[in-house]
Amino acid sequence: MGHSSDFDPAEAARLALEHSHQEGALLPILHALQGRFGWIAPEAVAWVAERLNLSRAEVHGVVSFYHDFRDHPAGRQVIKVCQAEACQARGARHVTAQLEERLGVKLGQTAPDRSLTLEPVYCLGLCGNGPAALVDGRPYADLSGRGLARCLKGVGR
């Protein structure tokens, strides 16, 4: 997350080595590649397909099935804000509108300067302290109270 750069087969091979002993290693490898390159580029799909002896269509099918995997780069920071029921009951909808306004991006979009992506997520297990969000994997809660300022600080705003 956060840092997207060009796909590098040598680097990919190094990352995949760690998963060579695993049965059904496609998801762990995709996680590793996305963690390093920020998204799963078409070259990455082709590379993984060859390495795991799968068709490109199969790898693409997996990438497109899972919400986590990106087929285009995200912003340098990724903010996932919870839209699920327990957070709804604690004001998630209003908080989402506030975040959209403060960050200048709509939910589900990346800022034109690629500085950040604002995405929905469905439950972070912080349902007793919501509304909640993850900023590059760091949790934030109480976004309708004191948490909003902390969260925005975490985003550097």
Added chain:
Amino acid sequence: MKVYVSGDAAAVALGADEVAAQITAALRPRSITVVRPGSRGYLPAEPLVEVETPTGRVAYGPIFEEDVPSLLPVLLEAGPHPRRLGRLEEHPFFVGQRRLTFARVGIIDPRSWSDYRDHGGLEGLTRARALAPSEIIARINNSGLRGRGGAGFPAGLKWKTAAEAPGARKFIVCNADEGDSGTFADRMLMEGDPFLLIEGMVIAALAVGATRGYIYLRSEYPLAIATITTALATARSEGLLSASFDIELRIGAGAYVCGEETALLESIEGKRGVVRAKPPLPAHQGLFGCPTVVNNVLTLAAVPHILASGPEVYAGFGMGRSRGTMPIQLAGNLRHTGLYEVPFGLTLGQLVDEVGGGSLSGRPIRAVQVGGPLGAYFPRALFDTPFDYEAFTAKKGLIGHGGVVAFDDTVDLAAQARFAMEFCAVESCGKCTPCRIGSTRGVEVIDRIRGDQDRAANLVVLKDLCETLRFGSLCALGGFVPYPVESALQHFPEDFQRAPQAAGPGHLPGRSQR
């Protein structure tokens, strides 16, 4: 002397790391250890700080960064402070609880193997090692333990089926996908007492003759992932895990349907998380075609206690066919949110009004959704329903994984019904038509009802659609989405007779359908 600053994700999300850093820096010259346990489970008090005293731990909370300067001068003497809560064992949120599974969570250092052993860890496994596999299974059977992931299937019966299935390789798969909104018990357990889960899986492996285990943990839980990763390494170096039974951690990728056990197995195999038709049962042909036990985190974590204390102790709690305790999760618009482990049988009203303390917003509670996004919305008229699998089924609801989400009177149940249908559409694995197409139709029909287009006729269409989903879906995603929709229709019909309310939660933006 020790000071404890909660290290649970909920506490960290409120600034506990900064609080711990400040306290650590201040106390370093006095060689006082700052421990980062899991959460005690009373969430309004997070970030929670506790100090060890001769008469037990004294708690302060919530303690935010700006409270630390006023706390430090009194902390070591457990002196007065506006946020002093005293001993949590005497706090109203704790006195009614009966913690069997969560006994150590919030108490021990989740990274410390010696803490685990000193607090009764491994007692269950020691007992299990002295038993034949069939005797372990008999104990689980006699405890009455049912699967805590939602379906409530008897755990002992599942283990017996897998134990008797022929196979050179067998697997124990822990379902830690915890996708239901309003639930966080798996996360709290993994962050607060990870060795308990590992011990439960090792006992399950002994019982069924499994050669390998997997924990499938959702990507939305980065702190739990870190804690489990460390705990697995420690368990290996301490010999709890070995070549004869090791556990691999697999991370989900944001698909709700991968909590369904067969979709989960497909996902571990590296495929799209598409639900398999049953039979065959996973216990016969599961992961990589081998006999596999899939159990929820809480099911597996209940096992060590059952072995250590005896099945009759566990079975001695509860009501009807719901035996033992349930770690209930109180969430949403409640004053006292948190993890409340009690024997089955408290009424929904007791949980929401007494334990939960009513709404956080101060407005009347109008609806409570129990059991996640596929659970029914209950009105106040059903608050006398006891927390029990069968009692909830009888009222056309479910307890699922034990999440209780309260809404005040600003909720629009037509909007909630729409949300349920859209969630189903977005998260459907796409294999069966009712779930894939029916849920999308459901959204459109609800939009028409709310927009007053042929309202009466479309209400009939919606009811028919629910029937189709219930009986025609391959798994409980499509099969159970009628619960929230029909309960909204039945108990809150007035919300379907008016235009959308501005405050109601809207559509699912930015997440495309498969």
